[in-house]
Amino acid sequence: xxxxxxxxxxxxxxxxxxxxxxxxxxxxxxxxxxxxxxxxxxxxxxxxxxxxxxxxxxxxxxxxxxxxxxxxxxxxxxxxxxxxxxxxxxxxxxxxxxxxxxxxxxxxxxxxxxxxxxxxxxxxxxxxxxxxxxxxxxxxxxxxxxxxxxxxxxxxxxxxxxxxxxxxxxxxxxxxxxxxxxxxxxxxxxxxxxxxxxxxxxxxxxxxxxxxxxxxxxxxxxxxxxxxxxxxxxxxxxxxxxxxxxxxxxxxxxxxxxxxxxxxxxxxxxxxxxxxxxxxxxxxxxxxxxxxxxxxxxxxxxxxxxxxxxxxxxxxxxxxxxxxxxxxxxxxxxxxxxxxxxxxxxxxxxxxxxxxxxxxxxxxxxxxxxxxxxxxxxxxxxxxxxxxxxxxxxxxxxxxxxxxxxxxxxxx
Amino acid sequence: xxxxxxxxxxxxxxxxxxxxxxxxxxxxxxxxxxxxxxxxxxxxxxxxxxxxxxxxxxxxxxxxxxxxxxxxxxxxxxxxxxxxxxxxxxxxxxxxxxxxxxxxxxxxxxxxxxxxxxxxxxxxxxxxxxxxxxxxxxxxxxxxxxxxxxxxxxxxxxxxxxxxxxxxxxxxxxxxxxxxxxxxxxxxxxxxxxxxxxxxxxxxxxxxxxxxxxxxxxxxxxxxxxxxxxxxxxxxxxxxxxxxxxxxxxxxxxxxxxxxxxxxxxxxxxxxxxxxxxxxxxxxxxxxxxxxxxxxxxxxxxxxxxxxxxxxxxxxxxxxxxxxxxxxxxxxxxxxxxxxxxxxxxxxxxxxxxxxxxxxxxxxxxxxxxxxxxxxxxxxxxxxxxxxxxxxxxxxxxxxxxxxxxxxxxxxxxxxxxxxxxxxxxxxxxxxxxxxxxxxxxxxxxxxxxxxxxxxxxxxxxxxxxxxxxxxxxxxxxxxxxxxxxxxxxxxxxxxxxxxxxxxxxxxxxxxxxxxxxxxxxxxxxxxxxxxxxxxx
Numbered sequence: 045x046x047x048x049x050x051x052x053x054x055x056x057x058x059x060x061x062x063x064x065x066x067x068x069x070x071x072x073x074x075x076x077x078x079x080x081x082x083x084x085x086x087x088x089x090x091x092x093x094x095x096x097x098x099x100x101x102x103x104x105x106x107x108x109x110x111x112x113x114x115x116x117x118x119x120x121x122x123x124x125x126x127x128x129x130x131x132x133x134x135x136x137x138x139x140x141x142x143x144x145x146x147x148x149x150x151x152x153x154x155x156x157x158x159x160x161x162x163x164x165x166x167x168x169x170x171x172x173x174x175x176x177x178x179x180x181x182x183x184x185x186x187x188x189x190x191x192x193x194x195x196x197x198x199x200x201x202x203x204x205x206x207x208x209x210x211x212x213x214x215x216x217x218x219x220x221x222x223x224x225x226x227x228x229x230x231x232x233x234x235x236x237x238x239x240x241x242x243x244x245x246x247x248x249x250x251x252x253x254x255x256x257x258x259x260x261x262x263x264x265x266x267x268x269x270x271x272x273x274x275x276x277x278x279x280x281x282x283x284x285x286x287x288x289x290x291x292x293x294x295x296x297x298x299x300x301x302x303x304x305x306x307x308x309x310x311x312x313x314x315x316x317x318x319x320x321x322x323x324x325x326x327x328x329x330x331x332x333x334x335x336x337x338x339x340x341x342x343x344x345x346x347x348x349x350x351x352x353x354x355x356x357x358x359x360x361x362x363x364x365x366x367x368x369x370x371x372x373x374x375x376x377x378x379x380x381x382x383x384x385x386x387x388x389x390x391x392x393x394x395x396x397x398x399x400x401x402x403x404x405x406x407x408x409x410x411x412x413x414x415x416x417x418x419x420x421x422x423x424x425x426x427x428x429x430x431x432x433x434x435x436x437x438x439x440x441x442x443x444x445x446x447x448x449x450x451x452x453x454x455x456x
Numbered sequence: 457x458x459x460x461x462x463x464x465x466x467x468x469x470x471x472x473x474x475x476x477x478x479x480x481x482x483x484x485x486x487x488x489x490x491x492x493x494x495x496x497x498x499x500x501x502x503x504x505x506x507x508x509x510x511x512x513x514x515x516x517x518x519x520x521x522x523x524x525x526x527x528x529x530x531x532x533x534x535x536x537x538x539x540x541x542x543x544x545x546x547x548x549x550x551x552x553x554x555x556x557x558x559x560x561x562x563x564x565x566x567x568x569x570x571x572x573x574x575x576x577x578x579x580x581x582x583x584x585x586x587x588x589x590x591x592x593x594x595x596x597x598x599x600x601x602x603x604x605x606x607x608x609x610x611x612x613x614x615x616x617x618x619x620x621x622x623x624x625x626x627x628x629x630x631x632x633x634x635x636x637x638x639x640x641x642x643x644x645x646x647x648x649x650x651x652x653x654x655x656x657x658x659x660x661x662x663x664x665x666x667x668x669x670x671x672x673x674x675x676x677x678x679x680x681x682x683x684x685x686x687x688x689x690x691x692x693x694x695x696x697x698x699x700x701x702x703x704x705x706x707x708x709x710x711x712x713x714x715x716x717x718x719x720x721x722x723x724x725x726x727x728x729x730x731x732x733x734x735x736x737x738x739x740x741x742x743x744x745x746x747x748x749x750x751x752x753x754x755x756x757x758x759x760x761x762x763x764x765x766x767x768x769x770x771x772x773x774x775x776x777x778x779x780x781x782x783x784x785x786x787x788x789x790x791x792x793x794x795x796x797x798x799x800x801x802x803x804x805x806x807x808x809x810x811x812x813x814x815x816x817x818x819x820x821x822x823x824x825x826x827x828x829x830x831x832x833x834x835x836x837x838x839x840x841x842x843x844x845x846x847x848x849x850x851x852x853x854x855x856x857x858x859x860x861x862x863x864x865x866x867x868x869x870x871x872x873x874x875x876x877x878x879x880x881x882x883x884x885x886x887x888x889x890x891x892x893x894x895x896x897x898x899x900x901x902x903x904x905x906x907x908x909x910x911x912x913x914x915x916x917x918x919x920x921x922x923x924x925x926x927x928x929x930x931x932x933x934x935x936x937x938x939x940x941x942x943x944x945x946x947x948x949x950x951x952x953x954x955x956x957x958x959x960x961x962x963x964x965x966x967x968x969x970x971x972x973x974x975x976x977x978x979x980x981x982x983x984x985x986x987x988x989x990x991x992x993x
Contacts (some may be wrong), residue, residue, distance in 0.1 A: 088877075089877075158887065160989075161527055163680075163681075163884050163954040164680055164681065164683060165678070166680065166702060166705075167669055167675055167678060168678075168680065169675060169879060170675050180714055207890070209892075210867075210892050210893070211869060211892070211893065211898075212890040224889065224893070225891065225892055226892050233895070233899065234899050234902050235906075235982075239955075241956045242951055245951050246986065246988060247988060249464045250464070251462060251464040251990060252461065252462045252463075253462050253463050253889060253988050254988065255462070256890060257988075259891055259896045260895055263891050264895070264903035306941075319668070320876055325650045325661070326650040326651075326653045326662075344746055359971050371658075371659060372654070372658045372659060372660045372661070373654070373656065373657065373659065374653035374655070375653075375658070376650070376653075376660060378658075378660070378661040378662070379661070411684065
């Protein structure tokens with residue numbers, strides 16, 4: 045092979061790899077206002093917001109859905125009545141969400157309904173891609189919106205951003221500081237000091253692989269230093285706060301890890317948790333209650349576990365889209381549009397529903413089939429960025445194609 | 457602008473190393489020899505006409521190895537029986553009527569998942585030991601392209617040997633249209649994407665949507681902003697639309713109503729399906745009225761299955777499908793960002809061969825023989841499966857797949873056949889490079905070479921070093937060249953030699969004999985497998 049050809053190929057690859065799209069927009073020196081701890085929970089697959097927070101007295105809801113996929117006022121699928129709903133609609137939480145009701149009643153949990161991505165895609169992967177990049181149409185942009193936020197702040201301590209899980213979600217792609225952590229106590233190379241040193245010497249250039257490796261070494265060192273140990277050096281397994289009762293499942297494990305990381309006081313500022321399995325095209329009546337139970341119980345457990353941090357924590361729960369109003373003949377629902385979002389935290393004006401509810405009358409639906417999107421998901425992100433992260437000038441860089449509208453004021 | 461290359465090396469490894477990493481699961485002694493002997497063209501030709509009966513080492517492994525199964529069985533009287541066996545790889549060749557009886561409530565979950573575990577074990581053995589590396593790479597490609605997860609549905613796990621054998625492997629270098637229909641009728645896909653329960657009306661859209669978005673045209677051809685204005689899709693009124701809209705998904709979902717599985721379920725018409733696990737067309741679930749898919753009108757009341765088959769015909773013959781799948785193929789084989797030129801060339805070959813029985817082999821050959829394939833290196837990270845298999849091959853490990861290997865791959869993020877969504881495992885490096893995943897992939901060679909709790913592989917690093925090589929530097933050089941094909945520029949050899957010399961001079965002879973020496977060389981080999989140079993392809 046000709047060396048020259050090879051270098052040419054490499055440099056065209058470099059060009060292709062360069063961060064495309066927006067660069068050089070004001071990198072305003074910022075700070076970490078309120079020592080905010082922002083947690084983004086993404087429900088992958090399209091959570092059925094109409095069975096999670098249901099308009100039980102809407103006649104169209106009643107007519108369009110199989111009884112088993114409906115929350116009702118009473119009986120087997122009777123839902124939990126919510127105070128401060130929207131208009132005169134009787135909104136009820138799914139019966140498996142009792143712990144969410146508790147958080148709602150303590151005014152720490154707000155529900156925003158009928159919101160989402162304004163682009164009408166019904167593709168999971170396109171919708172997630174756009175939402176996680178903070179945009180509304182396919183664009184040649186490679187960074188996530190949280191990554192752009194992190195790139196815009198001056199205080200880039202190494203643990204400001206953590207994906208609690210085994211992979212890094214798109215919202216954090218392109219952040220040089222974000223790390224993914226799944227296990228905490230065992231986050232180490234299973235080898236002695238000499239071997240560790242040898243490997244560190246191998247990852248010493250400016251490539252993406254080396255830079256990520258250096259971050260990984262830093263994470264290993266920091267966690268190994270911070271984890272509490274017994275006198276003999278053994279690490280002490282994490283014990284949640286007494287009242288926190290996590291479910292023993294993947295989502296529970298991620299939320300528990302996150303609580304542990306917060307309590308290690310390593311400077312966590314932004315974090316993400318993925319929770320998959322919401323694509324209920326069939327047998328939704330069997331699958332949905334378990335999904336909701338885990339969501340509800342683990343959010344509740346997490347929030348109690350970090351009780352000393354509640355005034356700094358904001359949790360946002362979202363999904364790529366909602367599901368079809370009308371159920372299909374497999375006892376499921378297909379991909380829909382508008383959905384509910386949940387916001388939990390000490391600064392959330394909870395115990396209240398937000399959003400513009402147009403109802404499920406066919407003429408008011410998107411394309412006659414799906415709940416409309418009356419609040420752009422970016423309006424919610426914008427309010428969090430403004431009120432919890434004190435973002436001002438760099439907003440155009442973080443949400444590049446968004447024209448701000450009046451906030452819905454779910455945050456104090 | 458900081459350097460945004462994944463990996464910094466300027467000089468590529470020797471051509472044989474480069475190509476064997478792209479056209480398979482990394483170099484082995486046999487593959488290196490064969491490639492040198494036949495030249496690239498001869499090698500690729502042979503790889504695309506694999507003769508299974510000539511795969512002697514693999515065939516011996518498949519015959520002699522076994523995969524463990526262990527569980528507790530409780531009888532009606534409360535007594536407990538412990539099943540703990542190593543079973544030969546019989547289920548990978550089992551017919552449906554041997555597998556389907558596992559689909560009963562009374563059968564233990566470990567027995568239900570076991571056919572899929574045998575496929576897992578056999579897949580690992582094939583990737584490690586098969587001469588036909590390009591075929592194995594393509595099998596992996598199609599399993600991901602037509603991804604189903606064996607963890608989602610018992611019916612998928614139970615029939616997985618058939619999906620692997622008669623749907624994916626049989627067609628892996630064959631004709632796409634043939635494979636597409638085999639996939640659509642398979643128990644695995646019918647159950648994974650819910651078409652088995654789809655009936656008129658409203659139909660279940662899950663399969664139809666992913667058929668367009670993931671199996672054929674790809675999201676790049678989804679023109680959702682035109683939602684219900686099909687005449688505005690460029691080319692649509694001439695019956696040649698450039699892309700699809702939601703209406704096409706709805707109509708295709710109607711076309712596939714009635715395609716289901718004879719799994720003994722209630723047919724909702726007062727009867728029950730047969731319980732054989734076979735594909736089953738049930739007319740009473742079919743939506744028989746007229747349809748319009750991608751600008752093509754379908755008359756009402758067509759013969760059984762003809763609506764669905766017509767959708768498959770349209771999609772398999774669409775140039776958008778050629779483009780989308782060729783982009784994926786080039787991304788798999790060449791690099792994360794293949795040029796539009798090579799994608800166009802491959803797509804042209806795809807369309808020219810669209811009715812040929814060896815359509816896929818022809819396209820793969822074009823990509824494999826392209827200059828771009830030879831001239832790019834290191835801008836794609838190995839996925840965990842490739843990392844594991846290429847490590848096994850590089851150190852000539854004796855591999856006996858078991859649940860520990862499955863668990864380790866899960867930890868690294870890529871347990872085969874377990875990705876939960878229909879996309880298959882991501883094929884862009886950006887997904888795989890983050891702290892958690894790097895750490896897990898670093899611990900892999902450490903465990904492989906130095907700890908034996910896992911029992912899935914054993915390698916003797918020390919005995920492979922020729923006796924005449926005495927000094928630490930010679931030993932380190934030997935293993936670097938064996939694993940990477942070259943000595944990296946810079947200090948790598950120096951650092952490794954000093955490590956081997958316990959901080960002493962690289963030129964000194966290695967101390968110790970027997971275990972001490974073996975252990976030290978094993979650690980050296982794990983360090984080489986950890987180098988950035990070994991992480992990429």
